[in-house]
Amino acid sequence: MTLAGTSIAPPDLLRLVAVPVFAWVAVRDIKTRRVSSGVWIPLAGLGGLLLVWDGWRAWNAGGFVWTHEFLLPAAISLGFVVPIAYLFWWFGGFGGADAKALMVIALLFPTLPTYAVGSWTFPVAPTPIGSLSFTILTNAVVVGVALPMVLAIRNAAAGRIAPVMVVGWPIPWDRVPTAHGTLLETPTGLTRSGLDLDALRMYLRWRGLSLAEIREYSDQYRDPSTLPEQPNPPTDGAVTAEVRGDGGRVEVAEDAASALEDAERDETPSYEDPWGAETFLADIDGSAYGTKPDELRNGLEVLTEAETVWISPGTPFLVPVFVGMVIALVYGDLLIGTVL
Known part of the structure; x- marks a missing residue:
């Protein structure tokens, strides 16, 4: 004025x-x-x-x-x-x-x-x-x-044609722990509303594990009996949060043989709470950005297998x-x- x-x-x-x-x-x-x-x-x-x-x-x-x-x-x-x-x-x-x-x-x-x-x-x-x-x-x-x-044009120019090309782009799995946004994949295909990556970080910190460890021993960590007796603070999922690494890790060597036998027989054990998703969400103080147990499980299933995944960074x-x-x-x- x-x-x-x-x-x-x-x-x-x-x-x-x-x-x-x-x-x-x-x-x-x-x-x-x-x-x-x-x-x-x-x-x-x-x-x-x-x-x-x-x-x-x-x-x-x-x-x-x-x-x-x-x-x-x-x-x-x-x-x-x-x-x-x-x-x-x-x-x-x-x-x-x-x-x-x-x-x-x-x-x-x-x-x-x-x-x-x-x-x-x-x-x-x-x-x-x-x-x-x-x-x-x-x-x-x-x-x-x-x-x-702009995002769609960028993806099209790179030859990345997909139904979610207007909201995201693909990244290697090892960049997921430091990426912001939402996973755009489930075991059944692409989605517009997948796992929030901040919620994924909260889960990994709560268990005291890295995504690489989850991928390497996915058969064992899918079993809710491997959940830590004393979980770590989940933080708020920020990439820059201070993370405590003590407690929560489990030894998987003794289970490796039985897991290998199951794999050879092509048998996938059935658990009441795969990955301990419900237990995690019930245990943390607050909400993991509205994440539901099935969203967490589906995201983990994708991330244990895929080399590249589509994510939506969202628009800050x-x-x-x-x-x-x-x-x-x-x-x-x-x-x-x-x-x-």
């Missing part, structure tokens, strides 16, 4: 602090899928102060500035963007960090800032709604929708949010700007 010609209002200059912070958050989301809640507190505080500052300046200007350049856009930002972020988080459409980011953006960009650089004024195509937070949200959605098309929504923010500040509204 500007109150005098093309001069840049001090609150709008301070809002630009959000750009490098959201750039860092987007990189963090790609690498770890984890963003500390502490990031949002100072930004929310800054947004609240700037909102009051803008309100005071608009009130003093009075008339059109107060009602149309501040009150209405701020009402849209706080009365629409904040609730929609909360509702999407509530129904599982957003992660907690995504919802907090949008709520912070609603506080930081409730109105339409204007930046004059030489003869240029940004954003070039400002939204008539007057709320930049709403523009950032719609831009982020447009960018998020475009990403699957903070990346489209950051891109949408930059586009909103420089160009404006992708939807309205391109139409008008």
